[in-house]
Amino acid sequence: MNETLLASHLLLWVVVLVLAGVVVALVRQIGILHERVAPVGALAVADGIEVGAEAPVLRPPDLTGRPVEIGRASAQSTLLFFLSPTCPVCKTLLPSVRRVVAAQTEVRLVLASDGPVEEHRAFVAAAGLEGLSYVVSTELGLAYRVAKLPYAVLIDRAGIVRARGLVNTREHVESLFEAEARGVGSVQEFLADRASRERVV
Amino acid sequence: MTIDPVLDLTARAGLATVLATAALHKVRDLDAFRSVVREYALLPNGSERLVAPGLAVLEIALAGALVWPPVRVEACVALGALLLAYTMAIGINLARGRRHIDCGCFGPAHRQALSGWMVWRNLVLLAAAVVAGWPVSPRPLEPLDFFTFVSGWLALALCWTAAARLLGQWDAVRALRSPT
Numbered sequence: 001m002n003e004t005l006l007a008s009h010l011l012l013w014v015v016v017l018v019l020a021g022v023v024v025a026l027v028r029q030i031g032i033l034h035e036r037v038a039p040v041g042a043l044a045v046a047d048g049i050e051v052g053a054e055a056p057v058l059r060p061p062d063l064t065g066r067p068v069e070i071g072r073a074s075a076q077s078t079l080l081f082f083l084s085p086t087c088p089v090c091k092t093l094l095p096s097v098r099r100v101v102a103a104q105t106e107v108r109l110v111l112a113s114d115g116p117v118e119e120h121r122a123f124v125a126a127a128g129l130e131g132l133s134y135v136v137s138t139e140l141g142l143a144y145r146v147a148k149l150p151y152a153v154l155i156d157r158a159g160i161v162r163a164r165g166l167v168n169t170r171e172h173v174e175s176l177f178e179a180e181a182r183g184v185g186s187v188q189e190f191l192a193d194r195a196s197r198e199r200v201v
Numbered sequence: 202m203t204i205d206p207v208l209d210l211t212a213r214a215g216l217a218t219v220l221a222t223a224a225l226h227k228v229r230d231l232d233a234f235r236s237v238v239r240e241y242a243l244l245p246n247g248s249e250r251l252v253a254p255g256l257a258v259l260e261i262a263l264a265g266a267l268v269w270p271p272v273r274v275e276a277c278v279a280l281g282a283l284l285l286a287y288t289m290a291i292g293i294n295l296a297r298g299r300r301h302i303d304c305g306c307f308g309p310a311h312r313q314a315l316s317g318w319m320v321w322r323n324l325v326l327l328a329a330a331v332v333a334g335w336p337v338s339p340r341p342l343e344p345l346d347f348f349t350f351v352s353g354w355l356a357l358a359l360c361w362t363a364a365a366r367l368l369g370q371w372d373a374v375r376a377l378r379s380p381t
Contacts, residue, residue: 010348013348013353023359024362024363030367034370
């Protein structure tokens with residue numbers, strides 16, 4: 001009997017220590033997550049086309065010179081992804097953007113940039129972007145007041161701007177579609193809306 | 202009424218560990234701790250030059266005294282007084298509304314704004330100090346007792362670390378809940 005109790009006592013202490021270690025590890029991980037989750041959602045910069053407004057109808061040329069129609073009502077929504085060959089975040093984000101768009105139904109991805117066409121041709125070849133719409137137009141960036149990159153705008157089938165903002169991670173890109181589904185334009189609008197609902201409750 | 206020697210040993214070793222780690226944080230960056238003492242705004246200006254290193258030395262001395270059996274009762278009484286002083290310092294600044302200042306608990310790397318739970322934490326330490334200073338029943342220690350003591354000490358230290366970190370993240374959780 002004594003030996004049984006002794007064995008159980010020893011075993012229980014080992015288990016307690018292992019569990020305590022696991023708790024410490026979990027708490028550390030939660031701490032790291034807290035540091036990283038804080039700013040989630042596409043950040044809408046102050047100016048630009050308002051969410052809910054009609055997108056301007058533009059026909060910027062792609063790299064082959066063919067015009068790409070943006071902003072007119074069509075069978076597909078459009079995700080405009082503004083990038084630059086010299087922006088490292090844009091490059092790392094591109095595969096995620098393509099995956100996110102592929103996971104959605106009826107969404108067309110249009111990459112947009114400005115500057116010399118030769119640079120963009122080299123970038124498309126290097127990044128393996130053949131087959132995607134890639135427009136080069138200063139006018140388009142000006143119309144959406146794109147000041148910081150990477151920037152994305154989601155235009156729905158009716159040609160209405162549904163969400164827009166600075167996107168830095170896959171979560172930000174996904175949040176644009178989330179925003180369309182929920183009918184809120186940006187993370188600020190979402191937070192303000194939730195705060196007002198909480199005050200009512 | 203007396204307590205078992207294993208409980209006494211565990212309580213003293215646990216308190217000594219808490220004190221030693223706290224002192225280590227202070228000694229590592231004494232300048233930062235001086236400004237923490239100044240921010241508490243309880244002592245005349247300039248006195249933090251002496252008070253800050255003094256507190257660190259006092260904590261190390263207390264940690265040593267706690268594990269030295271002949272002076273354990275005195276060490277526990279002194280620790281109780283120090284804890285009460287810390288708790289009052291925190292309580293006064295909470296009452297003043299100076300919640301933004303660093304508590305100085307975990308060193309400058311982990312700044313931690315003052316909060317009500319720190320008062321409760323110090324009361325838990327105070328209770329442990331009472332246990333550590335309580336009369337001990339005379340009982341010869343067996344080898345198994347040492348195993349129990351070491352395991353209990355380690356488990357308490359781990360749980361203490363986890364609890365302190367969790368409570369420290371409280372502000373972040375609250376910020377996530379209320380975005381305004």
